[in-house]
Amino acid sequence: MLELKGITKKFGGKTILDNINLTVTDGKILTIVGPSGAGKTTLLRCISGLASVDSGQFLLDGKAFDPASNRDNDAVIGVVFQDYQLFPNLTVRQNVTLAPTMVLKQSAKDANEEAERLLKQLDLGDKADLFPYELSGGQKQRVAIVRALAMHPKLLCYDEPTSALDPDLRREVQQIIVKLRDEGITQIVVTHDIPFAEAIADQMLRVEPKN
Structure with a gap:
């Protein structure tokens, strides 16, 4: 609370x-x-x-x-920004796994498994290797949500x-x-x-x- x-x-x-x-x-x-x-x-x-x-x-x-x-x-506390703030030079998978590996010190294997689970959960399982410019606005929004969830925030x-x-x-x-x-x-x-x-x-x- x-x-x-x-x-x-x-x-x-x-x-x-x-x-x-x-x-x-x-x-x-x-x-x-x-x-x-x-x-x-x-x-x-x-x-x-x-x-x-x-x-x-x-x-x-x-x-x-x-x-x-x-x-x-x-x-x-995770944040999903209005403009998504995805890294344009990184794939969806890399956008999702970057912070967990750098901040939470997760192994690449664990971070990738978590990313795959969350992407599938939000119907993005086939988008992991695409870049942000290849996504629709709604897909970018969902990737931003997955990226935030990958940090296991309380809020x-x-x-x-x-x-x-x-x-x-x-x-x-x-x-x-x-x-x-x-x-x-x-x-x-x-x-x-x-x-x-x-x-x-x-x-x-x-x-x-x-x-």
Whole structure:
């Protein structure tokens, strides 16, 4: 369980996040919704350790936790970025196995076996040796999810996972996120897509821009 207590973040004297209190329950989906500029992505960046907070506290399973300074954060909180951030010069398999071998120190054999299992799980078993440019947008999205899952995170975060997808692919991503919840994976989804958020959410946080 992840708890946020009094999380505040400012940029240039402007308060973006103001005293956010939140509990993310294990095995559930939290969606964060709101208009552009409301701080959705900033909150996700703070949770994932990509940005530090000005004040407040994070608790992970009841213990103080600082995402921005935790050396093993990649194995605690995974992030699926809006633009996927796949390495264009690496195959799908190499994209998935790079971090487990370098950060988790998995053997190449174990990392490859895990990659094959996860790729098959998300219907990408025949894409392992392709490069990102050979994939559709929906396939890139799924590879990004597999890459995050390969690190065995306690929490998986998504930044606008449906923003560039057509309705069919949107439904596909929705099904994947719900399936992962059914497997016990805790997830946080930042989105401007309210119907999508309502369809997957166990909890929903609405954020509004600060004046």
